Amino acid sequence: MGSFQRPRGTRDLLPGTMQRREAYLRTVRALMHGAGYGEVLTPTFEHLELFEAKSGAGIRDELYAFDDKSGRKLTLRPELTAAVMRAYLEEMTHLPKPLKLYYIANCFRYERPQAGRYREFWQIGAELLGADPLLGDVETIALAWRCLQAAGVETLHVRLGHLGLVRGLLAEGKVEQPEPVLRLLDKGDRQGLQEHLLTIGADEVAAPLLDLLAARSAPSQEQLQLATELSQSHPSILPTVGHLQRLLALLHHANVPSIHLDLAIARGFDYYTGMVFEVDVPTLGAEKQVCGGGAYDLLEAFGGVSTPTTGFAIGIDRMLLAQEQTRGAPAPLEALDVLVVPLAPQAIPLAWQLVTKVRDTTALSVEVELAGRNLGKALKYADARATTVVVIIGEREVAAGEATLRWLSDGTQRSVPIDLVAATLRAGDGSAQAPLP
């Protein structure tokens, strides 16, 4: 080992890992474009005030914040939603609504690293501005579900809630500060909630809130039933109950299966206004949440015109960890399709002509043997690289205007006229095909 280590909480991604990751991200990009979303990329750093405006000054010690040379207060972005909203207000307000944006980007948080939690991590996210609240909710959850499914992870638990319920009840109960209640609900701290409601004198809504909490893991239909019953004595939550009923029905048609209602989910920030959802991979351990999202409105707080927005963010790193649990860890290097081995000095020009032609006319990965090894060593190297075909060009081949193609899987060989090698490789002949990682 050299003298230097990577900074704490960061990772080096090697070729095999990158190949798998890029395959997933390619799929995600295709899904996003297929749903009409356009990709955006915002700066890696922003003004500190942007994130303080979104999440409060308390997040400051979790940020990579710094002063630049002119004394500006900046920070590496801890997430993308605030930045995308900022960019929308700065450059995109005139675009037709609904506006659909997505991003794939790295974020930075100064937190204690754990399994699945890094100081530099990557997110896939989408934001939908100006849609009808119900239809926007369907669209957002359905899209998140498609992106999650594309990773081939076996068990995904989706939990869906709606802040209208609890906020409605709290408003009826004249509770001035809903945040502590939301937090206790989200944590599932029944006793703490009970005590807190007693302290603030919110007696009349204590019973329904505790009922919602107690029912959070019950089947969705039972929770809906409970909410419907509550709405008879608490009419302010009637619209929310109807919204959830319609949302669940529509999600069924959007092919999103098995959503578990959890009416106590809170995602404790003010700007969440309606639907909220979270997705877990249970086998990931303590840091098992791979996706979170919901309906929010940040634009007013950012000095713009209030606009209903829904969005989600997926933790790429955690998704890939979950993927490894089913697929196994990737090999460190990518496999090689073709290795061209010149065995004589006069074969070297031919080898380069050939490799150039194959690169121009096929999607195969092709190398010329670059270490000047003899054939035995070259074959051994090819084997270590999981190569499909070795093209041998020696004195005999040069004289005959041919190349010898050797398939490493079964050792079969064929002589092919040099002009036809690229076509033969492109045709694959059933074997010159890169296996999926």
Added chain:
RNA sequence: GCCGGGGUGGGGUAGUGGUUAUCCUAGGGGACUGUGGAUCCCUCGACCCGGGUUCAACUCCCGGUCCCGGCCCCA
């Protein structure tokens, strides 16, 4: 910020208050200057860092650091 478990070549490991620090694997080379995955040989390469105890520390103690698991937090 807190609690617990760890740290020996690139990966996996053995081991001890005084050794030439073990073995496997991977990398490089050779046996093998036109045929791989085998075998044999050679080679490269390590005790996380700092302080303390000691005649002597990789080993014991303290601190730090990094990794792992968990708490807090999770935008």
